[in-house]
Amino acid sequence: MSVDVREFERQAERTLGRAIFDYFAGGAEREVTLHRNVTAWGTLDLRPHVLRGIETAGTSATVLGAEIAAPILVAPIAYQSLAHPDGEVGTAKGTAAAGGLMVVSSRTTMPLEEIAAESQGAPLWFQVYLLKDRGWTAEAVARAREAGYRALVLTADTPILGRRRRDERNAFQIPPAVVAAHHRAVGSPSRLAGRDDGGLQDPSVKLEDIAWLGELSGLPVVVKGVLRADDAHACIEAGAKAVVVSNHGGRQLDSAVSTAVALPEVVGAVGNRAEVYVDGGIREGTDILKALAFGARAVLIGRPIVWGLAALGGEGVRQVLEELRASLARAMVLCQVASVGEISPDLVARMRANVRRLDS
């Protein structure tokens, strides 16, 4: 077991090779948002309680009714077979062993049914990019529903792909052996990752598509990629059951607001009408505690999962999730809170910017 999930990143950098490591690690343009996502959590100060007699903390949580060991979800990540031959199946097994929940990317390299069959009952959600041919999207959604996926996650921040300079410099292409299983049917798998989607994806996605997906599937729809109060409100009005405060790990619009800064404004707009999750730069239990104190119901973890998978397959994913869970539990005891439900906003010292957002 590593003492820091970042050790897996250093290991992945050594073993994956420059171009593949950069594909996973990189962000858009100058990578300002990529870096701020991480540092923003660190700039928030905690205000721990003392003398409450709390010796252990329980981390169990629920998201859209699914019970999980900790409020830590596995974010959708494309092309996981690039990191390890076990790919998404390895991630699903590791997630299950940690009592977690996995969001499977639309660009999974393994079929949805195979992942579900190997997931040992762990709850799964399916992330959706709407394709221009809605028939193909409808088919993928029907397969997800049939295979027992419990929610759809509509990614809203990708009308076009952000420019990833690292991939351009490396002239990176997804190797022919690695195919997006559910885009292959359309005959033109994405090769130039970060630059081109073979023109399959629909840039004209709108709020009405939330209801379309809900009616099509009968599943709750989560909208991922919301950074503003007004958009969060509009998504809930349009039928979303949850929103994910996310800037796609800094891979889309560079200089987009970091998620730690955006979260309070979105929570303020949503209130108790829907669940709010957050991702981007979350690497420690204290980051998770701060996100929950701001009102997130759970966090999603992206790159650290890939580094765990690259290092040890599913076992690495389990170790990353377990390390983050233990780190959250430790932070909770040190703040003297016994359960996730007791984590309250006053545990974070409000910076002026956050006070203004909360009050507006």
Ligand SMILES: Cc1cc2nc3c(=O)[nH]c(=O)nc-3n(C[C@H](O)[C@H](O)[C@H](O)COP(=O)(O)O)c2cc1C
């Ligand atoms: C290599 C890579 C591939 C990704 N693929 C997808 C995807 O297919 N769908 C999606 O909604 N988000 C995708 N994301 C964004 C993640 O779901 C998540 O928002 C982000 O990684 C969280 O930030 P973190 O990596 O700092 O934890 C991807 C991120 C990375 C790094």
